[in-house]
Amino acid sequence: MNEEKLNVQSQSSKQPLVVWVIFFAAIISFMGLGLVDPILPAIASQLHATPSQVSLLFSSYNLITGIAMLITGVVSSRIGIKWTLLMGILFTIVFSALAGSSNGIWQIVSFRGGWGLGNSLFIATALSAIVGLSLGGTARAIILYEAAIGLGISVGPLLGGELGSISWRGPFYGVSALMIVAFLALLLKMPQVPKPKVKGSVLDPIKALKFPGLFRLGLTAFLYNIGFFTLMAYSPFVMKLDEHGLGYVFLGWGLCLAITSVFVAPRLQARFGTIKSMCAMLILFALTLLAMGIWADSPTVVIIAVIVAGLFLGTNNTLITTAVMEVAPVERATASAAYSFVRFIGGAIGPWLANKLAETYSPHVPFITGAIFVLLAMLVVAFGRKHLLHVDKITH
Template sequence: MSAKPATGSVWRQPAQVWAVAFACVVAFMGIGLVDPILPAIAESLKADAVQTELLFTSYLLVTGAAMLITSWISSRIGAKATLLAGLGLIVVFALFCALSGSVDAIIGFRAGWGLGNALFISTALATIVGAASGGSEAAIILYEAALGIGIAIGPLLGGLLGEVSWRGPFFGVVVLMAVAFIAVMLLVRSGTSEKRAPMPLSAPFRALRTPALAILAIAALFYNIGFFVLLAFSPFPLGFSAMGIGLTFFGWGVALALTSVWIAPILLDRLGRSAVMLTILPLLAADLVVAGLLVADPTALVICIIVGGLLLGIMNTVLTEAVMEATDHPRAVASSAYSAVRFIGGAIAPPIAALLWHQFNATVPYLFAAASVLIATVTIALGHKVLTGIDSHPADAQEEGAAVLIGDAG
């Protein structure tokens, strides 16, 4: 998104803001951290690709389900307690993953990790905005910087540590998240972010009754299938070492971060949200088709992954920003409902892709992903009349920040 001038320096922030920003970097590293070690886990623990891909499924299913209750929890126990609960769960379950002796155990522990991730990411942005000096614009810019660094560095760190052992990236998360936990505990003051009235547990479910939000959530479910086939399945046909996979997805992460922060706002200045989505989704489907047809050529596949990152960055921001305009419900409620549905796509995509690979060949998973993205396109197109409200006015700084937060979290 476009960087708007703040009234104060972005970099002159209280210590508690830097503590949460550091935790954000580490949390978003987790998106691509496991990618480089998927083949190594499969080989070391005598697991097939379908079993290994369930590492994403358990993580995303629990993250999505937990999103439905995070607003209810944080509105009762406060932002700091929610942050610490999330960070603490990630430390514990990442350690269990590192010490595991079977892929089934890691799958289970990744579910606990997903719960911690949901608690943390649902609270981090509000905490930074509430504590930052220089206004919300400065807070959003700082948050975006942390997010972009985390998404880009995650696969690279995973590749570096994965060259030593598949357990290395998990131990790395334990150490970094433990530091983040201590920093938040010592530096973040209770009541930092704006206090909200207690949310009813049923709020996200009621929000999904809104036709525009329901259409966007369904489109996001199918779009996320494309996202996670590209992210979670591609390490297998690439055939690279952990470092090679890490470098590939480092490029993917940089591309995603750049377009989500800078290119998406430029497009939105010229086109409405609906028009951007109806342009980018077919391009993403075409990229996935090309990836499937050229899957035997590692160089071509790397290029398709990087191009996919560019397109995914735009879609993540625009689609989630649209959610903010689709309903009159509080943003935290709308985003929780949307994320819960969206993560279903991310959860089912990796094991289905691996199964299609074994049943047919490495091309079919990408064609499946492309078809899913086209279904998302048709959903947006058919629901266009209901979605007129999402193009009515530009997002403010905090809305744009929330869009990047929720979009890139999943």
């Protein structure tokens, strides 16, 4: 098993075409997250909005994504994986274009919520589809999925910076155009996947959280995502860079995230186990946020710390997603929906909280607060080891 994990690149090339189609669509989908980062200060300036108001672009997106996770199983079990993916992409196409056509911050925030609905239908279904359709087991499928996330997040800011330098509307229209490509690729290349024999229920993800291991991982991700989105939504306001500069910083961050999610996470998992590796990455990320908090007045320190944080975030994302797929005796799609429901709520709180703390106190407080939440996430994992030890036995 260890040798298999260390041979991801050669093995993953043998995947069926449909897996690569979903992989491509996932890259474009996750571009939408990082694409917005370089234009946050520009939106605040041109639409006369405060940083905390602009941060709601992340909050509304994540909140609706999290809540809508409860219906992804209901939808996919009734119309099938292919049409659920296509519906999610269609929502993204429409609402990202509407956001680009908006003239006020509250309009954009609202349309980002609709974008989040499309995102939820796509990402939860894409994860279960890649796991179900790929060859070589769950661990390799998760690495492929995380690679798509990393590539999308890394390329997104670069494209967002280039389009954003023309107009803050550019990235929104860019996402819409790219998702049209993804829509056509899936429509033409993805075959129909048999529907589950049992129809999903809105309550299935909630019921899945009764399993202690899944609940622990969900709570970990809730706390960790507050720190994650503190970095995503607040750091652009303290780096003192234009759209191009922010695009390149988050490109570096995303490349670090992509590389470690594919190549570093499997090695750490094989050598030290999932739980120890996860705790180590959370501690390192918390220390990075703490450094950003201490030296928040130094754009250089913040820029370097953002890029370095990608190393720990990419590794942890793969570790925790792999664990979620194995920790509870429920359908993978249900486990993914339950976990995502909890973690995206944290992702909704983090951006607004960070910018509100900065406005109320000082630029240092958001990063220090984020570090505290990430340390709490580590403690949830460390003290819940007895509920998670079987994950190491499966993946080690």
